[in-house]
């Protein structure tokens with residue numbers, strides 16, 4: 001669908017699923033803007049979405065199939081994959097092979113992957129990174145509703161009078177949905193409660209923030225159910241007509257006294273009561289939840305404890321009401337719909353249901369169908385480790401970084417006889433352990449559909465030709481299917497044909513007894529698929545495209561069509577803190593990076609927000625464990641040790657620390673967070689506990705700290721701490737070491753490998769304070785600079801970074817060596833607004849000196865927050881902090 005060169009497509013990042021207009025430019029870059037007509041975003045985009053055009057360079061793209069590190073033809077690579085899989089299946093049975101896929105492939109890719117494994121190879125050993133992400137929500141939905149149904153829609157957040165955000169940092173992780181909520185709150189006065197151990201950017205709009213003890217949500221929501229019941233604020237009609245199990249659930253919920261709940265949750269009784277009373281009094285309430293709920297050994301119970309409260313009050317499936325699991329990846333939902341998880345079949349059919357197995361097998365006409373659930377992600381890699389799985393194909397995910405016990409995962413893959421990785425990036429921690437690399441088409445090149453958190457199916461459309469030998473994931477899978485002898489089943493001409501087949505399957509013997517039905521598209525033509533506008537499922541024949549909701553009048557998908565209350569007795573997390581590991585490590589996301597950074601780190605404006613991995617720690621704990629501001633912390637769990645920059649902040653609970661999940665060996669020396677995390681999983685969903693790891697922290701005894709910038713990629717030392725981030729004209733690097741360095745000039749020479757005789761070199765040394773500063777100027781332009789100090793380097797980093805590649809006049813040379821701009825050129829400070837590169841110092845100035853009292857004022861003054869709006873919560877926080885300090 002082209003309009004003046006613009007293509008309508010969907011953002012490849014989070015599950016909000018924003019519509020994007022993209023247009024390739026003559027200089028090879030891509031322009032993007034929000035799609036005004038898309039019902040998820042109506043034209044808005046967040047910082048990551050707005051920077052998409054900057055992530056599309058072919059730097060480090062995987063462009064050719066590779067076998068054992070050497071370029072190969074597609075035929076050679078695919079023949080090898082098929083041969084090795086066939087060999088293993090013949091010798092050791094179908095369960096000796098596995099596929100590990102991702103919520104970042106398209107529905108069409110996912111459908112073909114499932115068909116190949118479950119229908120033709122005959123094993124259910126196909127699981128997905130959604131196991132680390134949405135599995136507890138899926139399991140919770142299935143227990144309560146009989147199906148994996150998201151009952152509501154985004155507009156419910158706008159229609160609600162109360163939005164409870166549980167374990168969700170919506171401002172950073174679903175920014176456009178957050179902005180919709182902020183806008184609705186402005187006009188409608190929506191009350192917002194945030195339940196999160198950390199005071200996150202999302203708390204900027206919270207009327208009440210419950211800084212809950214990690215892992216305690218079940219106790220809090222059990223207490224809410226008990227409270228609603230004892231106050232008679234339940235919907236007797238709904239409970240009686242449409243549900244079962246209420247009595248037992250309440251009995252179980254009642255087992256904790258208010259005193260005990262307060263103790264377990266680490267919250268004051270008065271604050272808990274305030275939340276309960278708000279919920280009790282507000283019919284139009286939505287409970288949004290995400291990884292603080294799912295990634296827990298009680299994740300499924302957390303989901304059901306929340307859902308129980310909505311069933312008890314009948315607040316479900318009506319405008320402005322309901323439990324709402326917001327999904328992480330762009331196609332987490334699509335994957336679930338086509339049976340991406342090891343225990344599901346396509347069309348929300350169950351692997352464990354004989355009728356469903358028959359329907360699917362008949363539909364495919366396949367030789368067989370897997371009849372036992374396959375291994376879930378963590379168990380699947382356990383089976384790779386112990387040799388049960390001998391050939392594994394990993395697609396669009398980076399398990400060496402994202403699975404718990406990640407060092408073990410890496411070792412298992414190294415030892416596995418045959419590892420295939422389909423990726424768009426040449427160098428990741430996972431591509432390093434592959435025998436075969438298959439180059440996939442990336443966003444902008446690939447074509448198909450995705451489903452967002454509110455069941456809206458949208459097209460991702462290609463607007464660029466595939467570079468090099470890159471091919472779509474569905475094609476790669478089909479080619480292997482054909483080579484395994486299933487030519488007819490996998491002879492798809494393109495994604496339209498796959499989509500039509502899937503749509504037809506959802507209608508098979510579905511007389512309204514399965515939630516997912518998009519059979520209206522079973523005969524979708526090429527033209528219709530090309531122009532497919534976003535639509536909500538279900539889409540049975542003859543229905544409109546508008547927003548849909550489920551369960552306002554029961555009609556659940558259980559055998560008796562009643563919704564189920566689930567008993568959720570409180571259980572503490574699997575691990576306990578101890579004197580050896582006294583702190584709880586919580587992990588998650590930052591605003592401007594996406595997962596393992598393979599794409600988002602390509603955009604310099606996205607690395608400006610946070611340029612290195614960090615550990616957020618409360619001042620009391622920092623003092624207790626001897627961590628100085630900006631120093632490096634050694635963080636150790638039972639499994640491993642990492643090195644992170646110390647960020648002292650009272651937004652942490654004492655006893656809890658937080659580290660981002662993003663940094664890998666590609667960007668830092670020792671920061672793979674999942675190397676620390678134990679592989680404890682939820683007993684129902686199999687989802688790992690990524691947010692509760694007992695750790696110890698201590699200072700990393702650095703003798704020196706360094707900050708460097710360089711036009712060419714620096715040669716980093718092989719030991720110690722370092723982190724590297726791309727910036728506009730090159731790279732910025734942070735380094736710290738324990739080894740004595742005698743010759744800093746030599747160190748600089750090795751780091752930058754620049755030395756040309758005609759270049760200019762500036763140096764400054766102060767032996768006593770351990771200061772060394774160095775700048776390398778080529779043809780009058782700054783090519784590299786290095787700042788070394790015995791204490792954390794205090795240079796104005798963004799100012800220095802902006803000089804890289806620039807022509808340097810004499811006064812600037814002096815200032816450069818000092819690492820500080822002159823009085824006339826204020827230092828912007830750390831970047832807050834990545835769209836307009838506005839730093840924290842500029843915003844503080846606008847507040848303190850120019851008297852700005854609102855985010856809009858700051859925007860009018862320095863432009864910050866006036867484009868994508870992702871930084872508005874942080875600006876608000878600065879205004880709050882500074883107004884307090886002004887008043888004080």
Ligand SMILES: Nc1nc2c(c(=O)[nH]1)N[C@H]1C(S)=C(S)[C@@H](COP(=O)(O)OP(=O)(O)OC[C@H]3O[C@@H](n4cnc5c(=O)[nH]c(N)nc54)[C@H](O)[C@@H]3O)O[C@H]1N2
Nearest residue numbers: 167168169173214215290291292328329588589591594595
């Ligand atoms: N910028 C950005 N956005 C993203 C992504 C990204 O990589 N970067 N990834 C996407 C994906 S795949 C996902 S799954 C989503 C995730 O989106 P979110 O779930 O919102 O993100 P997280 O930061 O993982 O965790 C959410 C919050 O859970 C809190 N938490 C930890 N333990 C507990 C607990 O016991 N109880 C409660 N109530 N809260 C707890 C954490 O402090 C954290 O603030 O984000 C999506 N959006």
Ligand SMILES: Nc1nc2c(c(=O)[nH]1)N[C@H]1C(S)=C(S)[C@@H](COP(=O)(O)OP(=O)(O)OC[C@H]3O[C@@H](n4cnc5c(=O)[nH]c(N)nc54)[C@H](O)[C@@H]3O)O[C@H]1N2
Nearest residue numbers: 132133396397398402422423424425440587595596598690
């Ligand atoms: N400690 C901790 N661990 C976590 C989490 C946490 O909160 N804490 N969160 C978990 C969650 S919710 C998630 S979703 C995971 C995410 O973790 P991963 O899925 O491992 O992370 P990504 O960086 O998204 O990996 C996607 C890979 O696919 C490649 N890729 C991108 N597009 C395509 C494509 O079209 N085709 C192919 N073949 N490849 C492509 C990218 O280059 C990248 O290498 O991490 C999980 N791990």
Ligand code: SF4
Nearest residue numbers: 011013014018046049
């Ligand atoms: S909120 Fe941001 S990352 Fe998520 S889909 Fe929209 S533009 Fe993309």
Ligand SMILES: [Mo]
Nearest residue numbers: 132133328329
């Ligand atoms: Mo996720």
